Amino acid sequence: LLRASAFPREMDGIPGSLGWPFVGESLSFISEFSSPAGIFSFMNKRQQRYGKVFKSYVLGRYMVFTTGREASKMLLTGKDGMVSLNLFYTGQKVLGPNSLLQQNGEDHKRLRRLIAEPLSIDGLKKYFQFINTLAIETFDQWPGQKVLVLEEASTFTLKVIGNMIMSLEPTGEEQEKFRENFKIISSSFASLPFNIPGTAFYRGMKARDRMFEMLDTIIARRRNGNDLQQDFLGSLIKKHNKEGKDDDEKLTDAQMKDNILTLLIAGHDTTTAALTWLIKFLEENPAALDRLREEHMEIRSKRQVGTSLTWSEVNNMPYTAKVVSETLRRATILPWYSRKAAQDFEINGYSIKKGWSVNLDVVSIHHDPQVFADPFKFDPSRFDDHLRPYSYLGFGNGPRMCPGMNLAKLEISIFIHHLVCRYKWKALEKDDSVQPTLVRMPKNKYPVFVELL
Numbered sequence: 097l098l099r100a101s102a103f104p105r106e107m108d109g110i111p112g113s114l115g116w117p118f119v120g121e122s123l124s125f126i127s128e129f130s131s132p133a134g135i136f137s138f139m140n141k142r143q144q145r146y147g148k149v150f151k152s153y154v155l156g157r158y159m160v161f162t163t164g165r166e167a168s169k170m171l172l173t174g175k176d177g178m179v180s181l182n183l184f185y186t187g188q189k190v191l192g193p194n195s196l197l198q199q200n201g202e203d204h205k206r207l208r209r210l211i212a213e214p215l216s217i218d219g220l221k222k223y224f225q226f227i228n229t230l231a232i233e234t235f236d237q238w239p240g241q242k243v244l245v246l247e248e249a250s251t252f253t254l255k256v257i258g259n260m261i262m263s264l265e266p267t268g269e270e271q272e273k274f275r276e277n278f279k280i281i282s283s284s285f286a287s288l289p290f291n292i293p294g295t296a297f298y299r300g301m302k303a304r305d306r307m308f309e310m311l312d313t314i315i316a317r318r319r320n321g322n323d324l325q326q327d328f329l330g331s332l333i334k335k336h337n338k339e340g341k342d343d344d345e346k347l348t349d350a351q352m353k354d355n356i357l358t359l360l361i362a363g364h365d366t367t368t369a370a371l372t373w374l375i376k377f378l379e380e381n382p383a384a385l386d387r388l389r390e391e392h393m394e395i396r397s398k399r400q401v402g403t404s405l406t407w408s409e410v411n412n413m414p415y416t417a418k419v420v421s422e423t424l425r426r427a428t429i430l431p432w433y434s435r436k437a438a439q440d441f442e443i444n445g446y447s448i449k450k451g452w453s454v455n456l457d458v459v460s461i462h463h464d465p466q467v468f469a470d471p472f473k474f475d476p477s478r479f480d481d482h483l484r485p486y487s488y489l490g491f492g493n494g495p496r497m498c499p500g501m502n503l504a505k506l507e508i509s510i511f512i513h514h515l516v517c518r519y520k521w522k523a524l525e526k527d528d529s530v531q532p533t534l535v536r537m538p539k540n541k542y543p544v545f546v547e548l549l
């Protein structure tokens with residue numbers, strides 16, 4: 097904390113205010129974060145006053161914020177090792193030193209190639225049936241009920257990823273253990289950095305140990321030939337066994353475990369939030385819901401009676417794809433992408449020094465009226481036309497673009513298909529507040545009443 101609060105004098109040249117002693121501008125940042133408009137109003141006010149590049153002191157860090165397509169291209173491409181990912185202290189400790197999020201340059205490229213392969217469209221095909229059946233079973237419980245969409249989406253996405261990674265059954269003791277540890281780890285991810293008994297960080301590190309013990313047992317079972325499965329872990333174990341291949345092409349057990357945890361953390365809250373916002377935006381925009389329902393009813397009507405959704409159908413849902421993109425634009429569930437300058441460089445004429453935290457304000461990019469007319473309107477048809485590069489960043493861009501995006505789109509498309517074909521739903525509260533967490537989610541978990549169509 098002391099290191100983070102040492103003011104870099106060279107920042108004098110960057111416009112902006114550092115706010116109050118110790119807290120800086122954290123209070124207004126946090127309160128605007130959980131308002132319906134999110135950090136857009138925090139950013140917008142300062143951009144009006146200082147321009148596209150400004151400094152601030154928030155969440156215990158001196159930060160430079162910037163926005164726009166040019167800055168986005170520069171920071172996300174990170175050419176010639178210009179920037180690295182800026183993960184905060186608790187995130188680093190919880191994910192571990194081998195996490196993809198802590199690698200840069202060639203090491204990052206290599207690790208990403210090794211772990212992202214099973215997440216390609218072809219690699220995902222074998223999980224389709226599990227996801228489809230789980231979606232149908234989830235919805236069987238919904239009619240005539242009050243449903244907290246966020247909780248249901250969270251359970252669904254966790255069961256999907258648990259099955260995909262290590263063939264966990266959707267119910268039973270192992271699933272419960274996995275779920276309990278995951279929840280503790282997840283809530284410690286962005287906690288205060290005090291590793292002493294009683295703190296969220298301490299509990300998170302203990303849950304990480306328990307999760308790794310569970311993975312060690314599964315890995316040992318697999319290596320003994322007792323439990324051969326065609327899942328993510330199975331394909332890593334097969335590829336990265338002790339013999340064959342040179343060391344550069346092999347993952348150690350520590351690398352496997354840190355990166356399994358990384359995929360779980362990076363993939364769970366994001367997909368849960370996306371599903372919840374999507375269902376909320378559809379209820380608030382009946383014209384978009386009608387058009388989406390038309391697409392899915394047509395798919396269903398062409399199918400033989402008694403058969404279910406197929407892999408080729410799910411890969412041919414053009415309007416659904418636009419609804420997903422519009423949801424990620426409007427909600428911007430990861431509102432800013434953080435980088436650390438790995439060398440000195442310039443942005444918009446301002447000198448950035450090595451070591452500084454440089455943050456891309458994505459909310460303003462996603463609500464730029466020059467690119468998205470009437471930007472606060474939910475309108476999937478704005479994705480009919482091709483957009484200019486770096487103006488839409490729902491899954492990021494460049495070398496760190498989301499490796500899980502095909503999985504997220506698959507889960508969402510299957511879930512939405514069954515939802516709109518079978519049900520209508522009505523929001524039970526009009527509350528647009530947002531949780532003050534890293535991933536933007538509705539604070540009230542979006543309660544709805546569900547009925548059969």
Ligand code: HEM
Binds near residue numbers: 364504
């Ligand atoms: C709708 C759901 C999702 C959204 C909106 C999303 C969004 C993003 C974004 C914007 C980034 C880049 C952040 C940056 O540049 O700083 C990212 C990176 C990442 N995502 Fe996702 N994601 C989603 C689902 C998933 C899933 C399902 C997984 C894994 C199973 C996943 C794994 C990752 C990983 C590991 C990274 C880091 C990549 C790297 O550093 O090379 N994400 N995601």
